[in-house]
Amino acid sequence: MTTKTKAAQFIKKYTMVIALVVVFALFAVLTGGRLLYPQNMSNLLLQNAYVLVMACGMLLCILTGGNVDLSVGSTVCLIGAIGAQLLANTNLNAVLVILICLAAGAVIGVWQGFWIGNVHIPPFICTLAGMFLFRGLGRVVLGSRTVSINNQLFLNIFASYIQIPGIDGDVKWSAFIVGAIVAAFLLVNTILSRAKKARKGYKMASAASAFGKIIVIDALILVYTWKLAHYKGIPVMALWVLAVVLIYAFITSKTAFGRYFYAVGGNEKATKLSGIDTKRVYFMAYASMSFLAGLSGLLMAARIGSVNGDTGTSFEMDAIGSCFIGGASAYGGSGTVSGIMVGAILLGVINQGMSIIGLDNNWQYVVKGAVLLVAVIFDVVSNHKTGKAG
Amino acid sequence: MADNILVMKNITKEFPGVKALDNVNLEVERGEIHALVGENGAGKSTLMNVLSGIYPYGTYTGDIIYEGQECRFKTLRDSEEKGIVIIHQELALIPELSIGENMFLGNERKGKFGIDWDRTYHEAEQHMNQVGLKDDATTLIKDIGTGKQQLVEIAKALSKNVKLLILDEPTSSLNEEDSRMLLNLLLDFKKQGLTSIIISHKINEIAYVADKITVVRDGATIETIDNTDRKVDEDRIIRGMVGRELSDRYPAREHKISPEIGMEVKNWTVYHPVYIEKKVVDNVSFNVHKGEIVGFSGLQGAGRTELAMSIFGGSYGTNISGELSIGGKPIKLRSERAAIEAGLAYVTEDRKGNGLVLEESIAQNTTLARLEKVCSHGIIDVDKENAAAEEFREKLNTKTPSVQQLVGNLSGGNQQKVLLAKWMFADADVLVLDEPTRGIDVGAKYEIYCIMNDMVAQGKSVIMISSEMPELLGMCDRIYVMNEGCMVAEMAAADATQEKIMAAILKSDKA
Numbered sequence: 069m070t071t072k073t074k075a076a077q078f079i080k081k082y083t084m085v086i087a088l089v090v091v092f093a094l095f096a097v098l099t100g101g102r103l104l105y106p107q108n109m110s111n112l113l114l115q116n117a118y119v120l121v122m123a124c125g126m127l128l129c130i131l132t133g134g135n136v137d138l139s140v141g142s143t144v145c146l147i148g149a150i151g152a153q154l155l156a157n158t159n160l161n162a163v164l165v166i167l168i169c170l171a172a173g174a175v176i177g178v179w180q181g182f183w184i185g186n187v188h189i190p191p192f193i194c195t196l197a198g199m200f201l202f203r204g205l206g207r208v209v210l211g212s213r214t215v216s217i218n219n220q221l222f223l224n225i226f227a228s229y230i231q232i233p234g235i236d237g238d239v240k241w242s243a244f245i246v247g248a249i250v251a252a253f254l255l256v257n258t259i260l261s262r263a264k265k266a267r268k269g270y271k272m273a274s275a276a277s278a279f280g281k282i283i284v285i286d287a288l289i290l291v292y293t294w295k296l297a298h299y300k301g302i303p304v305m306a307l308w309v310l311a312v313v314l315i316y317a318f319i320t321s322k323t324a325f326g327r328y329f330y331a332v333g334g335n336e337k338a339t340k341l342s343g344i345d346t347k348r349v350y351f352m353a354y355a356s357m358s359f360l361a362g363l364s365g366l367l368m369a370a371r372i373g374s375v376n377g378d379t380g381t382s383f384e385m386d387a388i389g390s391c392f393i394g395g396a397s398a399y400g401g402s403g404t405v406s407g408i409m410v411g412a413i414l415l416g417v418i419n420q421g422m423s424i425i426g427l428d429n430n431w432q433y434v435v436k437g438a439v440l441l442v443a444v445i446f447d448v449v450s451n452h453k454t455g456k457a458g
Numbered sequence: 459m460a461d462n463i464l465v466m467k468n469i470t471k472e473f474p475g476v477k478a479l480d481n482v483n484l485e486v487e488r489g490e491i492h493a494l495v496g497e498n499g500a501g502k503s504t505l506m507n508v509l510s511g512i513y514p515y516g517t518y519t520g521d522i523i524y525e526g527q528e529c530r531f532k533t534l535r536d537s538e539e540k541g542i543v544i545i546h547q548e549l550a551l552i553p554e555l556s557i558g559e560n561m562f563l564g565n566e567r568k569g570k571f572g573i574d575w576d577r578t579y580h581e582a583e584q585h586m587n588q589v590g591l592k593d594d595a596t597t598l599i600k601d602i603g604t605g606k607q608q609l610v611e612i613a614k615a616l617s618k619n620v621k622l623l624i625l626d627e628p629t630s631s632l633n634e635e636d637s638r639m640l641l642n643l644l645l646d647f648k649k650q651g652l653t654s655i656i657i658s659h660k661i662n663e664i665a666y667v668a669d670k671i672t673v674v675r676d677g678a679t680i681e682t683i684d685n686t687d688r689k690v691d692e693d694r695i696i697r698g699m700v701g702r703e704l705s706d707r708y709p710a711r712e713h714k715i716s717p718e719i720g721m722e723v724k725n726w727t728v729y730h731p732v733y734i735e736k737k738v739v740d741n742v743s744f745n746v747h748k749g750e751i752v753g754f755s756g757l758q759g760a761g762r763t764e765l766a767m768s769i770f771g772g773s774y775g776t777n778i779s780g781e782l783s784i785g786g787k788p789i790k791l792r793s794e795r796a797a798i799e800a801g802l803a804y805v806t807e808d809r810k811g812n813g814l815v816l817e818e819s820i821a822q823n824t825t826l827a828r829l830e831k832v833c834s835h836g837i838i839d840v841d842k843e844n845a846a847a848e849e850f851r852e853k854l855n856t857k858t859p860s861v862q863q864l865v866g867n868l869s870g871g872n873q874q875k876v877l878l879a880k881w882m883f884a885d886a887d888v889l890v891l892d893e894p895t896r897g898i899d900v901g902a903k904y905e906i907y908c909i910m911n912d913m914v915a916q917g918k919s920v921i922m923i924s925s926e927m928p929e930l931l932g933m934c935d936r937i938y939v940m941n942e943g944c945m946v947a948e949m950a951a952a953d954a955t956q957e958k959i960m961a962a963i964l965k966s967d968k969a
Contacts, residue, residue, distance in 0.1 A: 270841065323836050324829040331826055334815035341773060341804065341812055342827040343795040381610070401817050 095421030173362015247293025333400025467613025720919025
């Protein structure tokens with residue numbers, strides 16, 4: 069293989085990663101380095117936590133055949149509203165309130181999953197109905213007011229920072245230590261898995277590319293936790309996001325259950341005739357989506373500290389946009405969690421960067437729309453060219 | 459000198475890394491039916507795509523001389539203007555539009571303000587008359603059968619003032635009756651002076667219809683055989699196609715039928731899923747022993763596929779009744795999953811539509827019906843999966859660089875092997891193969907037959923649904939004949955002939 073085709077392959081495989089690097093560098097320059105301030109780096113994650121979480125659920129919906137869930141923004145509002153009202157008007161323990169809210173999210177998921185999976189209501193219409201239904205219900209629950217959240221335990225669970233007395237002073241060393249441990253773990257894991265493959269005689273990627281990749285990732289982790297350490301440390305919200313992302317990455321790439329989402333998106337009839345319960349696949353896609361929307365509702369409520377009737381407006385578009393920018397196919401059947409995370413972070417960097425520059429909010433929409441369109445055009449065109457002859 | 463309507467000289471066409479056509483020459487005389495035969499991937503379709511401008515001038519080398527003029531077609535439209543019309547294997551009709559709308563799609567009959575619908579439907583019905591299609595021109599395409607759809611395509615070609623008609627596998631999805639009608643229609647058109655080129659795998663049809671037969675192999679023309687007297691030696695064509703002797707088209711098999719019954723169905727009745735009053739399968743009973751291949755013959759719409767799918771966990775039809783036993787035990791199958799677990803496999807006639815996930819790899823397709831076999835606690839062991847797929851790749855001789863290859867990139871015969879591998883991997887004891895050799899070439903067919911023989915040698919039961927009677931006669935131990943949802947005959951293959959089968963169908967029609 070010539071170096072030219074190798075380079076082309078590299079670019080094709082990591083297009084969005086390269087785009088992310090370029091955009092990040094661009095905004096780092098445009099903001100005069102302010103994007104790189106520890107506070108902004110920390111906020112980058114916090115402000116996009118809901119996107120990262122919901123994109124995972126949205127990926128499953130999109131995998132089933134390019135279907136999306138339009139109701140998630142409204143679900144965020146409804147669940148946030150339920151949580152806020154329970155905290156404000158009852159003496160229930162915050163943990164119990166959280167469980168109730170998550171259960172309510174699951175109930176919404178069962179509702180949507182039932183209609184879409186078992187009754188075959190087209191997802192677009194069913195979730196459009198949900199978009200109105202849950203937004204309306206959310207406002208009813210709020211009584212058209214803004215309800216603020218003062219419960220300290222609730223805020224601690226979602227919106228605090230990890231502080232370890234004795235280590236953390238002005239600089240939160242705990243964050244960097246955790247980063248270092250994770251980086252070391254990843255490095256060792258790579259070495260061990262390569263050793264295992266070598267022992268069994270399986271094919272593996274070249275040492276240069278495998279270690280190159282892991283060293284870049286490790287470096288990013290170290291730099292990022294270094295930044296966090298110089299702000300307030302590791303935000304608890306990061307742990308929630310990380311948990312969701314890891315679980316969904318595992319499900320989609322390693323489990324039979326996850327494989328079925330790809331199969332349904334690739335050929336639903338063939339999947340059904342292979343003895344797979346396609347109704348259940350649809351059901352689970354939408355059920356999990358609403359559950360994650362519920363979790364996002366809690367994350368949002370805790371971060372903002374209040375919930376009003378417009379909370380979560382157009383969040384569905386951020387989640388959907390992340391998936392498509394991150395390489396999920398608009399026809400279903402392909403897309404990865406790592407890909408959509410890149411998509412979500414890319415959108416996040418653009419948002420954050422433009423906000424720091426002070427670009428008008430309206431222009432931010434224009435830029436986001438353009439990025440989404442370009443990403444999908446690129447995906448369609450590049451796949452078409454490398455597709456079958458004729 | 460012969461009056462050639464078309465001469466293609468030294469055509470060479472390369473795809474990246476592959477020479478699809480290598481110095482191909484083709485001469486077609488005015489007013490003849492010229493057949494192109496060859497295995498899948500031999501280059502027949504590529505050659506026709508060069509001719510019709512799908513591969514534009516400049517992407518190939520060589521000359522096309524049509525009606526005495528050198529032609530350099532840049533698009534399909536250029537060639538259509540000259541009267542060259544190609545009808546592809548996969549019909550290009552839009553199901554939701556009417557026959558008339560389809561016929562003039564892209565070629566609308568315009569009035570002063572938009573489309574002149576009266577003229578559209580009037581002209582459409584004129585052309586439909588020419589092909590013997592009696593339906594109303596406003597009928598939607600989805601409401602007529604595949605046979606009639608094929609006729610609509612031909613009528614559409616006629617509406618374009620066709621002089622040279624190219625048909626790519628026109629009968630691959632038709633039953634014998636419709637195929638015969640179509641071929642006779644071509645012979646009629648020939649009398650009226652139309653020249654046709656027909657690409658087909660079905661050698662008996664070609665022997666029946668073609669005046670000249672050109673054999674293509676590995677991107678080169680091997681020979682052109684004259685068949686004006688309709689006495690061509692079929693074996694000679696096959697030899698030319700595969701480049702080797704195929705002493706027997708059906709591999710020999712030791713008939714070791716066990717007295718044990720693999721699957722038995724009694725009084726099976728199924729109603730249509732949408733028109734729930736319509737009986738699709740009517741009180742059908744049959745059985746298949748272990749180690750036996752049982753054939754199902756019948757015309758299209760006889761209810762064979764519907765019968766098989768309704769047994770396979772009720773994946774077709776409503777209000778299904780009847781008794782089913784597998785391996786001697788009565789059983790009720792409420793879902794496809796239950797059917798698979800009971801050891802039943804339904805290998806669909808529609809590879810691409812119902813069988814395979816084209817965007818996924820061979821390995822992923824192979825394991826799909828029984829993914830749990832390569833899983834522990836729901837987690838897929840990818841190495842184990844690949845090893846399993848590799849095992850079947852070797853066993854079935856699937857031609858692919860690796861099991862990571864996307865199934866969509868394989869040829870029809872190799873896709874069929876992956877589909878078979880999938881159901882063999884699922885440990886089925888009773889396999890229903892619905893049109894297992896549809897649209898695949900002679901060499902691959904032979905391999906599929908061998909696989910079937912291996913299956914029964916292992917004591918499995920095989921049910922083969924096929925519209926090709928010679929194949930049923932060559933492969934089966936017993937043959938059931940179905941017509942209009944009913945079982946109309948059962949015969950030992952040794953006693954069966956094509957005439958007997960047709961007679962059984964026709965007699966039942968009168969009743």
